[in-house]
Amino acid sequence: MNDTPYLIPSEPCQYEEEIKKSVFITYLAHTPNIDAAKAFVEKIKNKHSDARHNCWGFVAGRPEDSMQWGFSDDGEPSGTAGKPILAQLSGSGVGEITAVVTRYSGGIKLGTGGLVKAYGGGVQQALKLLQTIEKKITAQLQLELDYGFMPIAQSLIGQFEGHEISAEYSDQVRMVVEIERRHVADFTQSVINKSGAKAHVTPLKGQ
Template sequence: MENSDIYKTITKASPEVLFKDRNSKFYGYAFPVTTEDDVKNHLNTLKKNHHQARHWCYAYQFGMQEKDIVFRANDDGEPNNSAGMPIYGQIQSFEVTNILIVVVRYFGGTKLGVGGLINAYKTGAQLALEAATIVSKTINIEYAISFDYKNMNKVMRIIKEKHLNVINQTLELSCKIIISVRLKDAPSIFEIFDNLYEINIKKLND
């Protein structure tokens, strides 16, 4: 599949946005996250900052390929599927991942009904995403290449020819270089090093 190793995300929190409906206020936020601890930390901070709010509804998604996707939507006391899923729908609509969107509600005294809530939470999430800076990133594989110092030149030649990204290197009698390679290029790069005499390559983070 073309561009199957590219995903969209945000690298920094969006500015606060506000949507109002019949005196209820909905504050929207988007945060970059990769773990449930990240999610908890952001929620705790928002609950401190908005301690008089009534609801802190959210949705998040982790994972860069379909098989790895993890997501959750939380209505936080609003009627079923009137808050979390409309927020998650915007994550899907903008095709972003590794992201948390929270919409904080201050009740304005007038009930909005399920339709009104769905629209308000969806809009809060949409505004937060529109305010965020969305970037495209590549899914990368990391390899460790181990070799004796005498084989340095042939390893470095390939790294230079293929414009490989070196993350870390230890160049002593026994050398080790860690490289990062785009997912789509990974099999061919692995094969090149694997076929070299006295060079050992292995995948990290497996």
Template sequence: MDEKRYRIPAGFHRVEQDIERSRFITTVAHAPTVEEAKAFIARVREEFQDANHNCWAYVVGPPGSTAQVGMSDDGEPHGTAGRPMLTALLHGGVGDVAVVVTRYFGGTLLGKGGLVRAYTGSVQQGLEALPTTERVRKVRLAVELEYASIDGFRRMLPEHEAQVLSEEYAATVGYRVELPVTRVDAFRTALTDLTLGQVLIETLESEG
């Protein structure tokens, strides 16, 4: 798993199903931080405050990462909701994700095995149709080069998924550039070759 590039939810997503007369509503969202995961959970709990249970789980970080996770059975028998939901998330191939499964009890007891299947299946159903996008960790560089290298520099930007944030013209030309961290080494090499070494490249900051 490349921790610098991975799938994340593209937005808010909701599905629902009925199991033995109980209504299960699954809400999935992007959660790049623990704080945002908890805020999302609180919003869903507020929306469905009349439900019997609002069970939840989240994984902050790359798919399968257990460094920042959380879960809650929210009143269901211990181990029948939060843990199965988290397990489904960890195997779902999506990172930075939070999910709440809301249950309106329909009068039929599902038993522990039935609950585990219901909550696992609800998360899997939510992930199946989830719109996703790619999270790309990026880095910003300061680049200083001669005027003669401007055209070549601009032509090489798309190949390295690099974007110019600002430019400044003086005795030389200065750029601030943002690009995926996985592209930095190749970008440095290509830029050094292009300018025959007449370039200054400084790392400014990286995100995530």
């Protein structure tokens, strides 16, 4: 499993242009999974139910995970819309993203090359406007430790850019912390070393 952070959209954006009397409106949105991607496509299709074509593509997981990709020409000639849209998305390095390009036809044929350029170009321009944030892949760990080790434990949590989710205080302190998954092994080893193996670190189920 890849634990490296990746970029995702922080907010939706859109880009509109007119090419030979056809209007192309490109919508980009954050869609964390395939169901969310399909729901966003349907939302835009309903919004523009009077449009001739609502073509789309999505990268619904990590940017490089092609198992989470999908696209549709929605009635345009095969290969002229969905694939150019997906090509722009998959080449952007952004994950969990869906693009829908709505076309209101102006009656002038663009030809296959013109369509590829229009659909791919619209997404390319929209991506330039897109605001992104970094998605960190995290895991939750339970720490059991003596009160005297708390300051060192909190220092280590800060050092590894983690944060405390909860803490229970009884004869010992039981904390749940969230750490980037790629740092879990180093964090665990540091806790064990600094505590003289007195503190216990346990990954929570499902992590």
